[in-house]
Amino acid sequence: MSPSEPDNVSDPRLPSRDKPWVMRTYSGHSTAKASNELYRNNLAKGQTGLSIAFDLPTQIGYDPDSPLAKGEVGKVGVPVAHLGHMRQLMEGIPAEKMNTSMTINATAAWLLGLYVANAMEQGADISALSGTTQNDIVKEYLSRGTYIFPPEHSKRLIVDMISYTVSHLPKWNPINVCSYHLQEAGATPTQEIAYSLATAIGVLDAVKESGQIPEELFPEVVGRISFFVNAGIRFVEEVSKMKAFTTLWDQITRDRYGVEDSKLRRFRYGVQVNSLGLTEQQPENNVTRIVLEALGVTLSRDARARALQLPAWNEALGLPRPWDQQWSLRIQQVLAYETDLLEYPDIFEGSKVVEALTGSLVESSYRELQEILDLGGIFNAIDLLKSRLVASQSERTRRIEIGEQKVIGVNVFKETAPSPLVENGVENHLVVDPQIEQELIDDVVSWRSSRDSNRVDQALEALRHAAMDAHSNIMAPTIELALAGGTTGEWAQTLREVFGEYRAPTGVSGGVGRRGVELREIAERAKNLEGGPPRLLVAKPGLDGHSNGAEQIAVSARDAGFEVVYQGIRLTPHEIAVAARDEDVDAVGISILSGSHLQLVPEVVRELRNVGSDAIVIVGGIIPDSDRDTLISLGVSAVYTPKNYEIAKIMDEVLELISTRRHKP
DSSP states (O other): OOTTSOTTOOOOSOSSOOOOOEEEOEEOOSOHHHHHHHHHHHHHTTOOSEEEEBOHHHHHTOOTTSGGGTTTTTSSSBOOOSHHHHHHHTTTSOTTTOEEEEEOOTTHHHHHHHHHHHHHHHTOOGGGOEEEEOOOHHHIIIIIOOOOSOHHHHHHHHHHHHHHHHHHOTTEEOEEEEOHHHHHTTOOHHHHHHHHHHHHHHHHHHHHHHTOSOGGGHHHHHHTEEEEEEEOSOHHHHHHHHHHHHHHHHHHHHHTTOOOOTTTTOOOEEEEEOSTTOOSSSTTHHHHHHHHHHHHTTSOGGGOOSEEEOOOTTTTTSBOOHHHHHHHHHHHHIIIIISSGGGSSOTTTTOHHHHHHHHHHHHHHHHHHHHHHHTTOGGGOHHHHHHHHHHHHHHHHHHHHTTSSOOBTTTBOOOOOOOGGGOTTOOOSBOOOTHHHHHHHHHHHHHHHHSOHHHHHHHHHHHHHHHHOTTSOSHHHHHHHHHHTOOHHHHHHHHHHHHOOOOOOOOGGGTTTTTTTTTHHHHHHHHTOTTSSOEEEEEOBTTOOOOHHHHHHHHHHHHTTOEEEEOOSOBOHHHHHHHHHHTTOSEEEEEEOSSOHHHHHHHHHHHHHHTTOOOEEEEEESOOHHHHHHHHHTTOOEEEOTTOOOHHHHHHHHHHHHHHHHTOO
16 A cells, blocks of 8 residues: 555455456367367467367368368368267367367257267266357358258257257357357447347247247256357447347346346357458557457456457468467467456446446347347348348448548558568468368268268168157257268258258348449449440359358449349359359459368359350459469459458459450450
């Protein structure tokens, strides 16, 4: 105590320092063996939980040797095609002691089945397993794209997983209702809150209606619902958003579901802070952004995240290296162990600003939530909500483009000294060896040849019967198939044959008209173009479902007077080429963010020429400069990356390319 300090001042600190949140890094790449090495190294550095990123074939239910998996194996996560891969992935990591989060949705039941089967082989008590399967299919329809089955069948799989885990894996969170990707797709804080809570209600109501859980156990179901949110740069707003989430969830669980135990009403959430706001320009600024975003979900004790994972500074450039992930982990550790953040009660208690903003978000979110419920619930409102998200994203990108929303190094303060982090000749991100794909193809072929095929056939038939019977739970036959040696592709194909597949709405019509003023001059030139308005096919080959960029280009091109064809995600190069020929387009705009551009773009070009289309090809995505030069040499007319944020400029350049093409003899 200083000499001037009165001796009756009470110490506001907590009686004991709070425990830190679970610290994770979202990771996985190449192979299960390489990812296991990465996990064990990260745990040795102080990481306290796992967050597994799966590659796109695994997420969408294809084995590495499927033609649809070409170019995608091991690119954005770890491939897991069978139990042998799960063994490799978790080798040396005790199943009963690790808290494992798996970002998996359409194939969540299968990956949980593999995880349980591996634990059973280890002799673990599966009731002690703790972790989370994301398993939120609604946000896949709305924003991320790794869906397979129609809404009703997907909901059934989620219900079966929840019912199984409550009975057999009481420490497991069977669903992580996920607003993270909603924010990245343009959602406002009000939409994030309302859409996520509507998803939780839709799932809980479905569990209740299924009759699989006795009434007296239903509060336990409510208590196992967790959330996964995004934290953006406006950290005062983010603090208030999380307080609003907490308030509304407590009300819903008490009033709608009659949960009396306050612990079971607690809003339990994990966080990945915003990756969309990371910039290719001046990427060193991303570290500052990541720290500020982490504060938004750690400063308030009453609304603090229970688990946190931070992106790496260079995720706008490519896959982060182990050192990059270590840097993000150290940010968490400095916050938790060096600062006094965990020593005090909620520092926002009594704040007029935060309380007013929280109250406003509670009110607006409740209104939006009620509108969704009045429409019959979120599973019945997907088309409308997708359209609203595209509109919100269009408004966001418009504000950045005109400078109303400032992004340092992008549309303001662009002058910079060369960054030593991205010097020419320095490999500043991880590049997956293209040979990995063939190795995984050989692996899965060998796996199938060495297993008991009769046991696999019986397990697949049992899975088929369970899928056809609405009163059967899918998890028991799923686990048996995993133990028998079934593969990801076999599990998914069996359910595809029973449930069918789904194509989600694009929502593009909801964003049209947002840039009329900014694109008026280009639209006038397009209207008067010799031969009629320019025709553009916007296409997403491969399995990459991140369609925000493609949707915004489609929306903007229409505002710029183009005739636009956009059929959504997951088209084969041949399907794209046929559409380009049949629609007689001038240009094909390809969007790829999964790192498979060198495999898929040349194939699209070949297919275009094979079907007789001379349309020019334009590519957008996270593409290193060296790959850009390669694509240009292969016949691509232009390449755009996240640093090309000025959509009016892109439209102007594309219009000029089309005009030049039309005037060629």
